[in-house]
Amino acid sequence: YRNFCNKLWNATRFVMMNVEGKDCGQDETLPLEYSFVDQWIIGRLQQCETSVTTALDSYRFDLAAQDIYEFIWNEYCDWYLELAKPVLTGDGQDIGSHEIMKRGTRRTLVSVLESVLRLLHPLMPYITEEIWQRIAPLAGTHSETLSLASFPAVDDRLTDIGAEAEIAWVQSFLV
Numbered sequence: 001y002r003n004f005c006n007k008l009w010n011a012t013r014f015v016m017m018n019v020e021g022k023d024c025g026q027d028e029t030l031p032l033e034y035s036f037v038d039q040w041i042i043g044r045l046q047q048c049e050t051s052v053t054t055a056l057d058s059y060r061f062d063l064a065a066q067d068i069y070e071f072i073w074n075e076y077c078d079w080y081l082e083l084a085k086p087v088l089t090g091d092g093q094d095i096g097s098h099e100i101m102k103r104g105t106r107r108t109l110v111s112v113l114e115s116v117l118r119l120l121h122p123l124m125p126y127i128t129e130e131i132w133q134r135i136a137p138l139a140g141t142h143s144e145t146l147s148l149a150s151f152p153a154v155d156d157r158l159t160d161i162g163a164e165a166e167i168a169w170v171q172s173f174l175v
Contacts, residue, residue, distance in 0.1 A: 004069060005127055008120075011077050012131045015109045018088050019138055025107030026140045033100045035087055036163040038108040041080040043159035044071065045112050049152045052119050061123065068120050076112060079167070084109060114139035115152045 025032050034042075048071040055064035087105045090098065114135050121128045125147070132146040143149040 001069075004073065005124070007073060007077055008127065008131070011072070011081060012113065012135065014081055015113055016134065019106045019110055022106060023103050024110050024138050025103045026138075030103065031100050032104040032107060034104040034108065035101055036160075036166045037080065037083040037087070038104055039160040039163035040167045041076065041108060041112055043164060044075050045115055045152075046154050046156060046158050048075075049115070049119060049154045053151075053154065056122070065123050068116070068123070072116055072120075076116065079171070080112070081109075083170075110135060110138045114141060117146065118149055118152050121146050121149075 023030070048067055051067045052064045055061070055067060084105050087101055114132065117128045117132045117135065121132070129146045132149075136143065136146075136149075141149060
């Protein structure tokens with residue numbers, strides 16, 4: 001799992017490089033627009049949270065670890081971070097609306113990573129605490145330490161079937 005730790009660390013560096021010193025959508029009064037890619041990863045996070053919670057409730061730590069591993073490696077890092085790059089680096093034709101979408105993508109980058117760190121903390125406490133201390137202020141989390149932060153709660157309303165269908169269509173061409 002050394003490679004997994006390295007992947008998580010590099011994903012964090014990518015997120016920090018793209019959000020540090022920028023508007024991460026913490027101000028609720030400013031408009032946000034989420035791309036279908038953002039909506040997809042938020043929905044997949046809800047499904048991961050459900051499966052991890054179920055596994056932990058039945059003391060299947062192996063299944064919980066596998067679910068988190070698969071989500072971080074295959075969905076968050078391999079797909080979401082790559083599909084978020086055009087939004088973060090593109091100029092767009094309508095600068096105003098593109099900035100609103102960038103704000104949504106930056107918020108998604110930070111909030112999903114922060115939630116994943118809370119999910120992963122019982123299994124990998126040291127590296128998750130180190131990363132979380134850097135991500136938490138950007139996510140608007142006000143806990144002193146990850147150990148005291150609440151475990152992620154599932155919100156099925158955040159699952160978007162349409163976004164999942166769009167990503168499945170994109171993946172069918174790229175896989």
